[in-house]
Amino acid sequence: MRLAIKRNLSPLLVCLIIFNASVAFAQKSVRANRQSATVEQKINFLLARMTLAEKLGQLQQLDGESDGRFRPEHLELARKGLLGSTLNVRGVKQTNELQRVAVEQSRLKIPILFGFDVIHGYRTLFPIPLGETASWDLQAAEKSAHIAAQEARSAGVHWTFAPMVDIARDPRWGRIMESAGEDAFLGAAMAKARVQGFQGGDYSQIDRVMACAKHFAAYGAAEGGRDYNTVDMSERTLREVYLPPFEAAKNAGAGSFMTSFNTLNGVPATANSFLLRQILRSEWKFDGLVVSDYTSVAELIKHGVARDGSEAAQISLNAGTDMEMVSRFYNQSGAELVKSGKVSIKTINDAVRNVLRVKFRLGLFERPYADENLEKNTIKKPEFLQTAREIAAKSFVLLKNEKETLPINKNVRKIAVIGALADDKANTLDWWAGDAKAEDSVTILQGIREKVAALPTKIRFEKGCELNCDSEKDFGKAVDAAKDSDFTIIVAGETRDISGEAASRTNLDLPGKQLDLIKVIHQTGKPYAVVLKNGRPLTINWLAENSPAILETWHSGTMGGAAIADVLFGDVNPSGKLPVTFPRNVGQIPLFYNALPTGRPLETENRYTSKYIDSPNTPLYPFGFGLSYTQFKIDNLRLDKTQIKRNENVKISVDVENVGKRDGVEVVQLYVRDLVASVSRPVKELKGFRRISLRAGEKRTVEMTLTPKDLSFLNQKLQPTNEDGDFQVFVGNSSEGGLEGTFKVGQTAVAEKKN
Ligand code: BGC
Secondary structure: OHHHHHHOOOHHHHHHHHHHHHHHHHHHOOOOOHHHHHHHHHHHHHHHHOOHHHHHHHOEEEEOOOOOOOOHHHHHHHHOOOOOEEEOOOOHHHHHHHHHHHHHHOOOOOOOEEEEOOOOOOOOOOOOHHHHHOOOOHHHHHHHHHHHHHHHHHOOOOEEOOOEOOOOOOOOOHHHHHOOOOOHHHHHHHHHHHHHHHHOOOOOOOOOOEOEEEEEOOHHHOHHHOOOOOEOOOHHHHHHHHOHHHHHHHHOOOOEEEEOOOEEOOEEHHHOHHHHHHHHHHHOOOOOEEEOOOOOOOHHHHHOOOOOHHHHHHHHHHHOOOEEEOOOHHHHHHHHHHHOOOOOHHHHHHHHHHHHHHHHHOOOOOOOOOOHHHHHHHOOOHHHHHHHHHHHHHHOEEEEEHHHOOOOOOOOOEEEEEOHHHHOHHHHOOOOOOOOOHHHOOOHHHHHHHHOOOOOOEEEEEOOOOOOOOOOOOHHHHHHHHHOOOEEEEEEEOOHHHOOOOOOOOOOOOOOOHHHHHHHHHHOOOOEEEEEEOOOOOOOHHHHHHOOEEEEOOOOOOOHHHHHHHHHOOOOOOOOOOOOOEOOOHHHOOOOOOOOOOOOOOOOOOOOOOOOOOOOOOOOEOOOOOEOOOOEEEEEEEEOOOEEOOOOOEEEEEEEEEOOOOOEEEEEEEEEEEOOOOOOOOOOEEEEEEEEEEOOOOEEEEEEEEOHHHHOEEOOOOOEEOOOEEEEEEEEOOOOOOEEEEEEEOOOOOOOOOO
16 A cells, blocks of 8 residues: 555655655764765665565666667666666667666666676776786776776766686686686785776766676686586685685675676575675675676576576575576566565565665766766777776786897897787777777787887788688798798787687697697797787697797787787886796696695605606796896895794895896795695795886895785684794795795794894
8 A cells, every 4th residue: 555655656756755855864864974874774765665576676687789789678677667787788878868767767766777897998908807917016907997997987887797806727717818817815916906996985986887796706616617617616715715806805895796607516606695695795794786697597497406487586586696687587586486485575675775775886866877078088098098008018928038039129120920810900809898999909910010110120911821720821921921031920829709708628729720830930940929819828838948939918908919019129028927827738727836735745756746647747837927028136035033923924025136137027926835734735825926116237125024814724614713833935036936934933922033
């Protein structure tokens, strides 16, 4: 009866009531956190007036067209208040038109939340997240996320489905490109930086979007590296390795989380109350929105945990998935589920609350529309492009540089550029390319041509073979070009569709006959460098052994080609470090630096130790590795104390000197090993890093602090603990080698001591 009366109120009247009530609440509120109390009161006010259908409507997210248009049915649903959110609808024209219907024609005028995958840029593309992580530059990650947010928000997008914070230790998995790589410490730091970049301190601002930490959880550990596959993992590994980046995202204020497609220990993440209710809500006190992944509610049927759509809705709602992406079982079965008591109205209300809360936090009730002029003036600003170029250059990792093959001397007059990927615009739009347009981007060939435009240098381009390199027919032309030149740049790697979602591989070699092409160029005996463009570690043993220079450039975004030229010609000194291990062969996978020790560590002469009989244990390139055009000397490791109490810090310092001839940047890395503990601890764990810029000849002291938190771990009962014992520290420029020191954690601290 009460509902019926409210439903008949005119929209204007409802609006007035809401407004007056909000004012009244605001006036009454005396609490310090008045803002958030007011939001909760506004939510209660709306909830009290919503029909069950309208509530379920808020829990529905539907897909738009891939080009950004909404679908005709969205208008009708918006008018009825049955569409909480969309994904992919973007651009001021489209978002405003649909929003207008929701805000001006629906009964309760609740605005629509527009989501989109702004993963490494909206219109201006930055390097893929794996590449950007190779910069080890947290400010850069924050900056690129902020630029992406500015562009996206100006185009009517409120919510990005990023950052993806899945730990990825398996390069067969195509989505490793979207991750921050294999390490929890680096991953957590990147997660924080990206959330801050997207959201700032307040994501209602017109230059910010709401972030979404995804995919919760452990999606990166799919068995066999096959996308969407099962994950079976100990709670220790889950909590120590896979969850820290999520917790860091939550602590940085991430407004939303997305569930993952996989099962975790038998329970699909979308129906996993251990993840969603126990960890996320109860332990971490998350009060934002949880969205399913694309049709992952419907997929509960194929996972074999729901008989039909109704059961799928029931278990995911009860588990704590608030919003359903694309499939529609919440809407189709919600009313029946409430009626039969299988889902309580409280569960529905709580989910709706989470949706409304982020809509209020985004300021959508006050400012539901985007501004066309702002969009025009924001998209592709020259300074955004310049930043994209700088960040791309920072992401490149120099894997090999024999006899200073690189940088290319600007006096070289004839350069051959080989490889179809060198000049393929479409392939500059790497997986998750947002709203980027191929015509905006600079290919590698273009970048090189522009770099030498003012010089009398001749550039000859030959593909050698087409994109997937299945024929040797044009190898001859490439060889001619190389023979006729003083230097050759060979671009090889993966096309965009080989990385990303649903792009798992069992073979990590260069696709097609690309290696054969490199070999025939190699045979010319002329100097050359290989530029790799790819989304994952590749098995490149032949190159590592034979090619004079290898520059890993990932998929590097709109300005990638210009940035590659900057590095090839030495205007920028490469400084990237691998955020992920490069294995020698697929059989070694998973291979990551922070493994546990075994009871039988490798001894080459002893058969009964942990090793392969047909491959070394070691990677081709370790985590943290990357060269520079200059050389750095790291020495004089000092610990401010060699014995501390459990609640004390240790300060670790080293001197870093640029002993080469060029200015450069080094990433100094601090690793720790807990030598004896109540559970086996990894052979090394990253616990700190500093990215420092040093002029040729410059020397500086770098100091890092280990805190009790850095030394804590989960005991046998999975409780965080700090134990007494001996610790080893390693400081260097990769996860292998480095200076070593030790300290003790004990009951009594001894006086300060230097070694
Ligand atoms: C992906 C998500 C993405 C969603 C929406 C899914 O297939 O797993 O990462 O956000 O699609 O595009």
